[in-house]
Amino acid sequence: MSVRAPQQFLCKASQQRAFFARKPVAVRATRVASMAQLSQDELKQQAAWKAVDYVKSGMVVGLGTGSTAAFAVDRIGDLLASGELKDIVGVPTSVRTYEQAKGRGIPLATLDEQPKLDVAIDGADEVDPNLDVVKGRGGALLREKMVEMASAKFVCIVDDSKLVEGLGGSKLAMPVEIVQFCHLYTLNRLQALPEVAGCVAKLRMEGDAPYVTDNSNYIVDLYFDTPIADSQAASKAILALEGVVDHGLFLDMVDVCIIAGKEGMEVKERPAKK
């Protein structure tokens, strides 16, 4: 996908500046001096609250999963309760988010009932300079991908610890959701794929038993020493394995990424698809 030249650079955070300078994607930035004092959780909250500005009364909204998205769900609940937002329908991306949103009084629907969403707000585990992201360390990747693909706009919210030069670069897990049937067979085939050469595949565990997703599947986490060389090729190769349901590479999906760091907040936008 072609990307537009940077329009404004106002934030001085060196890590963020280096990140944005490498790839030509439109950036709006605000320097908020007081953010220097904020904890990581408070930075997540700042990003989440900013994302909720994209939510207008009457919208159908995808509700993400994870510690960052949870701040957005709470905020939407608060704005509904105060009457600042009206007639919102939320589509949750996990059982956890369903429970949280229900508890906050947000009217909910499924994709069966609301197949077209106006906006989805969700966190990410890694964000690269092209706004491609890794998601699913919380195990919700399949429902997240379904809901976010159905949304006219996907707003991704992170603190700046999630920025990487290339996907897989954090050395933390890149999750793949697989069926339970012969899961070791699928795990071994994943690890042997040339497109993810060198990765180590591990079945995600919860105590002594395999972790089970909301969809009754297992997760295999892929660990990389160096970033994935070609994430599009990796995506295709992983999806081609019969036992694979989906993976945590969310490529060409994020429309807006809100990044909160101690030296400010940045809003990075992917130009609209033609």
Ligand SMILES: O=C[C@H](O)[C@H](O)[C@H](O)COP(=O)(O)O
């Ligand atoms: O399955 C989990 C989701 O993809 C989360 O959005 C992702 O793991 C980020 O979570 P957090 O905001 O807690 O870092």
